[in-house]
Amino acid sequence: MRGRPAGGGARMTPIDASWRAAHPLPAIGDGLDKNARGKVLLVGGSAFVPGALRLTGEAALRAGAGKVQLATIDTAAIALGIAFPEAAVIALPADKHGEIAAEAHKRIEPRLDSCDTLVIGPGMMPRPHTAMLVKALLARHGPDASTLLDAGALTAMHGEEDAIRSLAGQIVMTPHPGELAALTGFDKSRIERDPEAAVCVAAARFGAVIALKSTETLIADGAGGLLRYAGGSPGLGTAGSGDVLAGIIAGLLARGATPLVATAWGVWLHGEAGALLSRKMGSLGFLARDLAAFVPALMDQG
Template sequence: MTELLDRAWFERRCPRSDGGGKDERGQALVVGSSSLVPGAILLTGEAVLRSGAGRVQLATLAEIAPLLGVAFPEAAVIGLPSRDGELTAEGIDALEHGCARCDALIVGPGMIESERTPGLVAALLAKGGDVPCLLDAGAMTALRSIDTELPGRLVLTPHHGELATLMSADKDDVAGSPAAWAKRAAIRFGAVVVLKAAETFVASPEDRLARYVSTTPGLGTAGSGDVLAGLIGGLLARGASPFDAAAMGVWLHGSAGAAVARRHGPLGFLARDLLGEIPALLRG
């Protein structure tokens, strides 16, 4: 049976804070960005905290790390080696401490896939141990080149084109049967799959399926997926299961878009405008 993602569904599953400190609400580590899209990780990191997580660490290109730290003083920032404007697997040992302390790992916002990406992603997944992990953008599409299994702790967030690439399928076929393809991908990768579109499906390898329908076309804008990744990752850090974190993140993201659209219109708002809506949605 397909679960309908609405306010009632969200309220039944949202982790509640008992008023404890930030260390009790989880910490996420976000690894990503490139010289082409240096700000993507900023959107993701802020979304982590807006979802109610207590701490966030951002690991990105060393040359942009100081700028990121100034723009986002609430985050800890780690500079990593890069080549040709992309992160490389060299220097991943610098994340040993960060991975050991995190409750969720998010890899991929702002990353582009290249021949170096699979090695980087494989090294990060190995460092992550048993921590739940979300793969987005270039890190996610690199998964097809990696021989690894992460049963029960992996979340993927593709749009139709990315899922077609992951599954060696035709994009039109995916668009024509999104629920079926989301379920196939979930089984293929042993992951919770968030197949993003106006009609979004969340599928698990255990045959759970949830559906969310958005009537806000403005959500189809640059950076929107980076915000969604942060919301899901933050909920993972707070202790939600991969399926529930993914589904709750989808609902928060869509509801934030609807709230912005009611005030400003259905088009023309920015992904960063979604972030300020999240606390009120968490409050109910």
């Protein structure tokens, strides 16, 4: 890193049964309908990865969200809607590279008023205009509802601390070490040597809950709190796994969990789903699309 980040002295707490019991997910009462469980709006996908939003959207519904809307490039929208009939689909203009175009925010913004949780980034690569697109949506969405940034939308926000801090802590970011390096300007090798310090400094700088994904996942809340999940399975290192994690967290946010609780539970559910699949199918070779089906039962078990 450019200057060793301070903050590695934060007390690290495991996301174990005691922590989960002390930080339960929002209860779902008898007869609670889909509208009361929250609506997730997902923005992402590209010509290169047209199916990423399906993984994220299905995971959000498996985590208990009531409704999901998918906003993606127009050439992928119809196929995505047919493959995922539970979701509504919004077709967006694409640029010449097959990524969401800068002017797409004009089609997305009218949907934000009825959105409880906004997710931007799965299946996206950063383009020169991506930061402008993300900033426009963040400004319109505001801090009254929750937001999650992942993948290309996250890395495009290097130097945009003010835009993220304006959300008053109602935002989650889910980088791996390379993405955290792109977001912060820290050296990746130093992040890998001292991940606790790196994630704490980044969370404080951006005023966000940050989950740093690696062989173990660290979650910092920007106020000195640091959580650790060391379970899971090597098989979780597979294409699309991060898209599923983003969806689980988004579903919990839409239900009313705080950013820290939603992120910690999401990381635990994702990791435990991977552990279950390892026992059932083998430690390697299961697919990201296999994970979300295990989430409902894991939530019930707590």
